Amino acid sequence: MIISAERIGQLERRHADLAAQMGNPDLAADKFVQLSKDYAELSPVVEAAGALRALREEAADLRGIPAGDEMYEMAQEELSAIEDKLPAAERALALKLLPRDRADAKPAMLEIRAGTGGDEAALFAGDLYRMYERYAVSQGWRVEAISMSAGEMGGFKEIIANVNGEGVFAKLKFESGVHRVQRVPATEQQGRIHTSAATVAVLPEAEEVDVQIEDKDLRIDIFRSSGPGGQSVNTTDSAVRIVHIPTGLMVQQQDEKSQHKNKAKAMKVLRSRLYDLERSKVDQARSADRKAMVGSGDRSERIRTYNFPQGRVTDHRINLTLHRLPEILEGPALDEMISALISEDEAARLAELG
Secondary structure (H helix, E strand, O other), X not given: OOOXXXXXXXXHHHHHHHHHHHOOOOOOHHHHHHHHHHHHHHHHHHHHHHXXXXXXXXXXXXXXXXXXXXXXXXXXXXXXXXXXXXXXXXXXXXXXHOOOOXXXXXXEEEEEEEOOOHHHHHXXXXXXXXXXXXXXXXXXXXXXXXXXXXXXXXXXXXXXEEEEOOOHHHHHHHHXXXXXXXXXXXXXXXXXXXXXXXXXXXXXXXXXXXXXXXXXXXXXXXXXXXXXXXXXXXXOOOEEEEEEOXXXXXXXXXXXXXXXXXXXXXXXXXXXXXXXXXXXXXXXXXXXXXXXXXXXXXXXXXXXXXXXXXXXXXXXXXXXXXXXXXXXXXXXXXXXXXXXXXXXXXXXXXXXXX
């Protein structure tokens, strides 16, 4: 993608104009906040544009040295080195110019549910949750379990967690989909390989300003908790079920002994699901070809297989196989898979821009 000098000039002028406006002593506080945000978003773009412009100007100067000049041969060597750098600099700027997903900087709701495979699926859901927990630690993020339903032999039938940190959704958003495992379960006497699955959903955590929820659109039921949760869990009406009537979305929370805490957690999950639902509608309207892209977000799509006998993990969307299954399940090595998915998505979006 070749970016013109005129386009670079426009970006730099816009950046300078924002700086000038921010320097106005009579500027209203709310206007200053908005200008600061726009300035901060444009700064990395201008930095990449400046680096590309500097390379182009240096190349032009070197091309201007005539063949008979004593510096000609050295200039040709330097020119060759600069021309090798130009494509990477142009790509770096093009990536900065791609439309930004404003949800990328948000925390995320991570939802993992056991699928086909019974007890083994619940165990696999637990393995996935621990993988994401360890990956989060390697990224400097914080993970807080919001609700969970344990499997009878371990793992989880369902677990919902909040992941906080820098760039959480940007890195985890491609994890949504069906994850499949092929291995010999601990309960298998004949040594046969079983196939089980778990579904992962990664939703950007929505703030109140992102989603407006009317009280009249909610039905809130209070009932007695059941299952693990402490001595008083079955003696108080603390569990909360919230139904969003217009969409039919339902969230249930009973892990806390406090009704108010359960309601707050349930509202946090509901808000994120509604935000994700709205984002999905916009995405589908924007691109009929979205399903063919890495970031389709279709949670019924089988995206990855974890094959224990062969020690490999395969992501079916980009046909990438890594023979590093133990390291990936340990967390940090998952970054290699995630980075490949991000690169593929960027390449697809660059191709769309022509």
